[in-house]
Amino acid sequence: MDFGLTEQEEILRHSAREFLEAECPTSLVRQAEESGEGHARELWRKIAGLGWLGISLPEQFGGTGGSLTDQTVLFEEIGRALTPGPLLTSSVLAAQIVLIAGNDDQKTALIPGVISGEVILTLARGDRLETASRDGGLTLSGDSLFVPYAGLATNIICATRPAIRAWPDTTLVLVDPKAAGVTMTSMESIANYPQFLVDFDDVPLPDDSVLGQTAEGMQALDLAVRRATVAQCAETLGRAQKVLEMVVEYAGHRVAFGRPIGTFQAVQHRCADLRVAVDGGRMLTYQAAWKLDQGLTADDEVSMAKAQAGMLSRLATEAGHSIFAGISFTVEHDMQLYSARAKISEANLGDTEYHLDRLAAQMGS
Amino acid sequence: MDFNFTLQQEKFREELREFLTAEVPVEKQEIFGLLTEEQYQFGREINLKLAERKWLAVGWPEEHGGGGKGPIEQGILAEDMGYWRVPKSGSIGLGIVGPAIMVFGTQDQKDQYLPAIAKGEVEYCQGFSEPNVGSDLGSLELRAERDGDEYVLNGSKMFTSYAYHANYMYLLARTDPQAQKHRGISLFIADLKTSGISLTPLPYINGEMAAQTIFDNVRLPLSCLIGEENRGWYHAMTTLDYERSGLWRYANVRRVFDDFVEFCNGSSPDGGQPLAEHPLVRHQLAQRRLGMETWKLLCWNVAWMQSSGAVPNSEASVAFLYGSEERLRFAEMAMEVLGPYATLRNGSPMAPLLGNIEGIHREAMHLHGAGTTEIHRNIIAQRGLGMPR
Numbered sequence: 001m002d003f004g005l006t007e008q009e010e011i012l013r014h015s016a017r018e019f020l021e022a023e024c025p026t027s028l029v030r031q032a033e034e035s036g037e038g039h040a041r042e043l044w045r046k047i048a049g050l051g052w053l054g055i056s057l058p059e060q061f062g063g064t065g066g067s068l069t070d071q072t073v074l075f076e077e078i079g080r081a082l083t084p085g086p087l088l089t090s091s092v093l094a095a096q097i098v099l100i101a102g103n104d105d106q107k108t109a110l111i112p113g114v115i116s117g118e119v120i121l122t123l124a125r126g127d128r129l130e131t132a133s134r135d136g137g138l139t140l141s142g143d144s145l146f147v148p149y150a151g152l153a154t155n156i157i158c159a160t161r162p163a164i165r166a167w168p169d170t171t172l173v174l175v176d177p178k179a180a181g182v183t184m185t186s187m188e189s190i191a192n193y194p195q196f197l198v199d200f201d202d203v204p205l206p207d208d209s210v211l212g213q214t215a216e217g218m219q220a221l222d223l224a225v226r227r228a229t230v231a232q233c234a235e236t237l238g239r240a241q242k243v244l245e246m247v248v249e250y251a252g253h254r255v256a257f258g259r260p261i262g263t264f265q266a267v268q269h270r271c272a273d274l275r276v277a278v279d280g281g282r283m284l285t286y287q288a289a290w291k292l293d294q295g296l297t298a299d300d301e302v303s304m305a306k307a308q309a310g311m312l313s314r315l316a317t318e319a320g321h322s323i324f325a326g327i328s329f330t331v332e333h334d335m336q337l338y339s340a341r342a343k344i345s346e347a348n349l350g351d352t353e354y355h356l357d358r359l360a361a362q363m364g365s
Numbered sequence: 366m367d368f369n370f371t372l373q374q375e376k377f378r379e380e381l382r383e384f385l386t387a388e389v390p391v392e393k394q395e396i397f398g399l400l401t402e403e404q405y406q407f408g409r410e411i412n413l414k415l416a417e418r419k420w421l422a423v424g425w426p427e428e429h430g431g432g433g434k435g436p437i438e439q440g441i442l443a444e445d446m447g448y449w450r451v452p453k454s455g456s457i458g459l460g461i462v463g464p465a466i467m468v469f470g471t472q473d474q475k476d477q478y479l480p481a482i483a484k485g486e487v488e489y490c491q492g493f494s495e496p497n498v499g500s501d502l503g504s505l506e507l508r509a510e511r512d513g514d515e516y517v518l519n520g521s522k523m524f525t526s527y528a529y530h531a532n533y534m535y536l537l538a539r540t541d542p543q544a545q546k547h548r549g550i551s552l553f554i555a556d557l558k559t560s561g562i563s564l565t566p567l568p569y570i571n572g573e574m575a576a577q578t579i580f581d582n583v584r585l586p587l588s589c590l591i592g593e594e595n596r597g598w599y600h601a602m603t604t605l606d607y608e609r610s611g612l613w614r615y616a617n618v619r620r621v622f623d624d625f626v627e628f629c630n631g632s633s634p635d636g637g638q639p640l641a642e643h644p645l646v647r648h649q650l651a652q653r654r655l656g657m658e659t660w661k662l663l664c665w666n667v668a669w670m671q672s673s674g675a676v677p678n679s680e681a682s683v684a685f686l687y688g689s690e691e692r693l694r695f696a697e698m699a700m701e702v703l704g705p706y707a708t709l710r711n712g713s714p715m716a717p718l719l720g721n722i723e724g725i726h727r728e729a730m731h732l733h734g735a736g737t738t739e740i741h742r743n744i745i746a747q748r749g750l751g752m753p754r
């Protein structure tokens with residue numbers, strides 16, 4: 001039993017924090033938000049240069065081959081800095097799908113590009129996506145909602161309902177977003193988070209576009225989603241930890257009734273409750289990462305971590321807005337950046353209710 | 366990161382489970398809210414048997430009669446004993462007094478007190494709280510006056526759990542009333558047979574019999590002083606942080622939770638469809654499953670810190686606070702789910718889970734262990750987060 005980080009992981013944490021404090025100030029976060037792209041190209045290039053996009057991808061494709069624990073450490077820092085860009089979507093969620101389901105050619109064609117940042121992958125899901133065979137080839141039709149970063153994506157992975165075998169299994173196909181018949185509309189989300197409605201109108205798919213076997217994508221998708229969910233929890237954790245530090249710092253010097261507000265117990269206890277939730281979240285998240293690293297399915301552990309992350313987010317938001325009070329209601333104050341992103345990550349990859357349901361299903365006799 | 370136990374630790378747990386399966390039949394297991402004398406005595410016997418195997422103080426150094434292992438093994442013991450609902454005894458000696466003596470005691474005191482604790486032969490109680498003093502422990506009033514080769518104690522201690530079974534009391538007394546409040550307190554071990562000590566019964570709502578302990582000109586030899594005179598407050602506070610994992614308490618509750626889930630999956634007290642078929646019930650069970658997991662990990666975090674040589678402080682408060690509140694959340698939830706059946710006590714033929722739910726709800730009113738929930742929040746904010754006083 002060892003709940004500490006290795007020296008390597010400590011170095012990673014330290015250097016990631018230093019880098020992001022210098023390179024990803026909240027002014028940049030705001031710029032990325034205002035641009036509507038949710039992306040900062042210069043930062044993205046530097047992040048790729050540091051190898052972060054390949055942190056848990058295999059060395060043979062240019063990745064670092066790190067563990068999920070490493071990835072968790074990194075995503076805590078990414079969350080802490082509100083780092084814009086499709087880090088989680090492309091380099092974890094979608095890259096893992098390619099890695100798990102794809103053949104060697106597909107991996108070689110995509111993974112090195114993901115790591116260098118030139119390839120940006122995203123995932124479109126939804127049971128209105130259908131693949132059908134026509135004229136000896138496959139075509140894709142239907143639409144998908146909430147597709148993150150579709151506007152930047154070089155490739156979209158579609159998790160589709162296969163026509164040849166019965167639902168509920170999935171066929172994973174790679175789609176060129178520029179192909180004829182693909183149209184996308186921004187969904188106008190909170191903090192301009194780039195989410196799209198993507199419509200596929202009888203899009204013909206090249207022969208090599210199926211990842212893995214037709215109608216056998218579910219398992220790969222599940223596994224990739226689990227890994228991405230842990231990264232999402234880590235990101236939430238980093239953000240909540242940062243909010244905690246911000247409010248504690250503020251409470252130390254903001255004065256009311258002649259003394260720092262941090263001396264008021266109501267304020268202290270809110271901070272204490274957030275600290276308890278952060279500690280709990282950390283244990284649950286690292287446990288899930290560690291279990292997946294051991295090759296275990298960790299279904300329950302992932303769901304517990306994500307369900308808790310949602311509650312943690314809400315607690316951090318509440319503590320932040322109540323302790324910073326009026327000033328946090330202004331656009332110029334950074335707290336709103338944290339609370340908006342909390343909502344994005346809460347909804348992403350299953351919210352608290354969804355994961356509690358999954359957990360409940362496992363508890364039945 | 367490593368969430369695994371070592372092979373030796375797993376083996377220890379396995380052997381322990383074999384032992385518990387053989388030695389603690391279901392009918393001897395503790396039921397929440399019901400502690401009989403017979404059960405207490407049974408717990409003592411189990412402790413003696415554990416001690417024969419060097420398991421009772423498994424984490425203590427061998428020179429003091431322990432098993433020579435560490436806090437993780439001690440945590441495994443606590444977790445399994447709690448889960449197996451072995452009636453608890455000896456915990457204050459093992460968890461608080463022993464570690465304090467190891468750090469602050471003289472060689473004579475170590476020889477006198479430690480092996481007996483490790484062998485399960487003695488019971489201790491803790492004399493901190495007083496009728497007028499609880500959270501603000503530094504204001505305690507019980508007086509210990511030096512008189513030649515003795516200290517003379519006058520005053521009284523409140524909430525003395527285990528008083529009727531204890532041989533000794535580990536206590537704080539004021540030795541210098543002139544000094545600033547925390548600097549005039551000393552730590553003692555008092556033999557409860559000493560003349561002038563008397564007990565007034567103080568039954569708790571969980572079925573335990575505690576006492577108010579009166580000290581009337583009680584004369585203790587100087588050798589009863591632990592550590593330095595007037596440093597007792599600091600000695601006591603450091604050692605309070607040693608055995609604070611709270612794994613026993615967690616596992617005790619976890620067992621009832623697991624039993625409750627099983628009950629809900631298969632039945633309903635009124636013979637209707639299994640409770641877990643109600644979506645709302647399932648949802649609540651999942652929430653508490655998450656809560657229990659969090660509690661467990663926070664407890665193990667404390668044990669792990671101890672095993673790595675760190676002294677958990679606000680981390681122990683995090684685990685303790687979480688535990689007190691999670692136990693209450695579970696008790697309230699189970700009460701709500703069972704409806705009026707939850708009010709049935711052990712002994713009622715219709716009581717679900719042998720009345721454990723009614724009992725755990727009473728137990729959950731104990732929100733004050735090792736400090737109230739408010740005090741733990743103060744500690745986390747001030748010591749953990751460095752917020753101003």
Ligand SMILES: Cc1cc2nc3c(=O)[nH]c(=O)nc-3n(C[C@H](O)[C@H](O)[C@H](O)COP(=O)(O)OP(=O)(O)OC[C@H]3O[C@@H](n4cnc5c(N)ncnc54)[C@H](O)[C@@H]3O)c2cc1C
Pocket residue numbers: 265490491492493494495498499500501523524525526527569731733734735736737738739740743
């Ligand atoms: C089952 C049980 C077993 C016990 N066993 C023992 C034992 O073996 N030995 C022993 O010495 N004691 C024991 N105690 C006593 C226990 O330690 C005290 O109950 C506890 O320290 C709280 O003290 P109090 O009850 O006097 O409450 P008080 O200190 O009077 O507190 C009353 C209320 O005021 C709040 N409060 C007080 N100060 C503050 C503050 N600074 N900030 C915010 N809120 C505050 C408290 O949180 C609480 O809500 C036991 C108690 C129980 C219930």
